[in-house]
Amino acid sequence: MHKNPRFALELISRRAKAPEPKATSGPVRFLIEAPGEPPRIIQLGAQLSTVLRRLAAAGHGGLTGGDPRLSTHVRKLRAEGVPIITARVPKANGRSGHIARYSLAAEVTRITGD
Numbered sequence: 471m472h473k474n475p476r477f478a479l480e481l482i483s484r485r486a487k488a489p490e491p492k493a494t495s496g497p498v499r500f501l502i503e504a505p506g507e508p509p510r511i512i513q514l515g516a517q518l519s520t521v522l523r524r525l526a527a528a529g530h531g532g533l534t535g536g537d538p539r540l541s542t543h544v545r546k547l548r549a550e551g552v553p554i555i556t557a558r559v560p561k562a563n564g565r566s567g568h569i570a571r572y573s574l575a576a577e578v579t580r581i582t583g584d
Contacts, residue, residue, distance in 0.1 A: 498515075500512055500578055502552060503579075504553045512552070517543065525572060525573065526578045530573055532555075544556075555572070555573050557571045558571075
């Protein structure tokens with residue numbers, strides 16, 4: 471124990487304080503309109519909604535799988551019913567091998583409000 475009891479009380483009271491809660495955005499809803507299928511609404515967490523927005527912004531050019539987690543997120547989006555096309559394309563700069571390029575096969579609209 472510290473010699474100064476007042477210091478010890480201050481130290482204990484600082485440790486007892488709960489950490490500030492982090493701001494969370496909560497789930498995000500999207501309208502998925504795929505050709506030949508009825509429109510449907512899905513609800514996604516922050517990471518998957520970010521990937522879905524990136525795919526929508528990329529358009530027909532799609533996203534390439536430079537990030538190893540991208541394929542995991544694509545698999546999870548497919549499990550949620552999002553139609554995603556995978557194309558194998560040669561690596562850039564003449565390097566050997568192929569990479570995956572992912573693009574949406576549906577119109578995606580973020581639903582705002584309640």
